[in-house]
Amino acid sequence: MTIIRQQSLFGIQELYEMEPTQQYQEIMDAIDLDAIFFEVNKKTSVGAPVELNYGAMIVSFFIRYVERIPTIKGLIKRLDHDLTFKLNCGFKVSDSTPSESSYSRLLTKLSESDIVERVQERVIHTAITEGFISDDTVAIDATHFEARDQASPKEKEQKKEPKKRGRKTKEERPKWLEEQAKELASLSLYEKKIEAQLDEPLHNLRTEVPQAPKWGIKKNSEGKNVFWFGYKGHLAVGASSQYILQSLLSSGNLNDGKAAIPLLKGLEQFHLPSIHLHTMDAGYDFEPIYEQIHRMGHQSNIAYNKRNESEMIGYDEHFAPTCFREHSYRYDSYDPKYETLKYTQPLECKECPLANQGQCQKVYKVRITTDLRKYTVPARGSKVWKKVFKRRTAVERVNAYLKEFYQLNNVRYRTGKRAKVHFNMIVLIYNASKLAADRINLSLKVQQAA
Template sequence: MTIIRQESFFSIQELYDMAPTQKYAAIIAGIDLDMIYHAVMKQSRFGAPESVNHPATITAYLIRFVERIPTIKDLVRRLKNDIAFRMDCGFRVDDPVPSEATFSRLTTKLSDTDILEQAQASVIRQATDEGFISDGTVAIDATHVEARDQAPTEKATKPKPAPKKRGRKSKDERDQWLKAEAEKAANLPLYEKPIAAQLDAPLGDLRDDVPQDPKWGIKKNSEGKNVFWYGYKAHLAVGAASQYILQSLFSGGQLNDGKAAIPLLKGLEERLSLPNLRYQTMDAGYDYTPIYTQVHQMGQQSVIAYNRRNEPEPDGFNQHFAPTCVREHAYRYDSFDTQYETLKYTQPKECKDCPLVNEGVCQKVWKIKITKDLRRYTTPARGSKAWKTIFKRRTSVERVNAYLKEYFQLNNVRYRTGQRAKVHFDTVALIYNASKLAADRINAQLNAQNIA
């Protein structure tokens, strides 16, 4: 009897079930601790000497998320009472245990730099170089993160607007009003402008101008009812196959999901090298023309659920914008011409027995350029089997969102300001990617041993 040797699959859960020493070493091995250490260490040799073991302190700060320790106070208590845990974090026997204030200063130093984003990019580069990331599809979505602090109850008193002058404005008054409105719109913050304004904005400005303070957010639950929460949003771009967090963005809860898509897309294009990437898939909350335009400029295809917004169906087309014959049977999607960016549709099956088939009433082939309307005409065509197959890959980002909340304390933000809360989010994303890289490396070793 032939023995079929199955490939090993070593999951993150199995990684977490390992002995602490092996588990910590495997996860921290993918993180460039030297880069983080040089960003937060004392820059001057003058002043009071420091007795803190900074590398071990940084390691303990990161391992807190691995061990799911809820607060810094609990982390300090664990370091004091568990000598084995203290040694696994890299502390020597004679090293003093860092205080809560030391960890607070570390958080402040991390919030003043983008070193955690650089460390996360380093993990992604390692995973790409080692062949663990070769995705053809990226899934983008957001998840809400509640703040620990209660929402402010006091209502800001708004000044009463000046009474409007009755009657029609004169030409001079209207020109002056239009000029004032144009200046007001031009001076709005980047994320209060329409999404189209982000197309020409550089990636650095898009990331620097993200509003991060906790605000009220709104979403629809499974029953279609509005649910409000006070806090933040975590926006992720996840590899559909590898399930690595390729790009991330942290914002206040009031930011529309669609306004985070272009910064994520530009980050994928400018910061990563993914030659196999072809599709960007998102839900109906991202159905905005500028997002389709950005994906098209990247030379990729959008697979985004259509949000009709009370728009009537166009005459001669079905709900998926495929052309229809005289008897309203939809034409079948056939292929896509990459050179001319044209969708090809062929006659429906029902037309074979149609008495009008030889009358020349219906044409045999339809060709539509996707640039006619990037939102309506996508490749694969909407409603096709290929489109539905790719759209199903979007669930990968929902799965990662659940992992981050369930196992990596994403929903345990305990900071009052958005800047420090972002440190928590960046650390969660970093630890998740490092854990994923560690699991993939162990899995590759097991497969190599099985082959040998």
């Protein structure tokens, strides 16, 4: 590793500029390949003999993402024509190159198991154990990517009997209430309102998420609507370490906010005492999300999304109290024992005649439980709040990495089940590359100290 001089500048991009043999070894060392091999390998002596080198197949399947090979056909061609690449993937010279059908069967086995997600969790636990993850803030956001196929033409919807509008009569109301209850009970978990997720276990939240490709819509930076047919990848990223701590694949039409609670509940399994802040954009401004963060004993930092709400008299746009002359009180501190925000008198009030007459309150306190959405820690509009909110760019940076270096936009599969494997593999490779880069940085630091 003497070819690398500056430890502080080494990152994923520099890792990808290393010699392939060394690069593959560093990344694969961060992944529990034995667990994946045990999951997909034949476990019985009955049937046709195993002639394929499954271990090398798994490595080559991962290396395809590292080398940005877009298709399995391209991977097979590379294995056939590049002996060094074949050996670096773990194949012997005498091994025959697996066919597309063999790789397809491997993908099927991976899609029928959660092994990739379990190995991904082990990578995160390893990074925590080795001291590379000590974030206090997690940034959550979603990114969209298109499916391989275009949407099929919509079938003509059957004409439904128009619903009768207006207030129900006393005779009609019991029947209408019964119909409403049946309709609500028939909805899936992600069709219901977000508050339905609060008391659901994590397993249900993960298994019931819709994964079929659907039409999605989102406003871009210019305020224009962007349409796509495909999926959304939802990520919870450590703001300083930039590891993907939690991930979720969904249909393109799922509201971003409906993926937040599964990500938050997933974070609890790592028991990271350093994490206490969660920052998100205005697309996640829903009361149940604040409630989930509060239940975890953490603090929310979510942009406020005004919904035709009337202004609060005696408060500014950030819900800080104002004096008689409408100067905003300054956020001072937070008391975790009583869950109380403390505001102090505005600077303008020092020379105000009303202050001398006792008309202006010097200190103002408010419990965050009064309204978790309006009263956050740190307080909205304060310098500390703005500083924390800027950390949200970490997840946007990771989204860009996944699309630029790891082929997130290159979905080659028609079903959501296989697209999920594609997404999980990319997340796993990214975190493994991050862990490899951190390990190299640490070894360089030790060498420099010596």
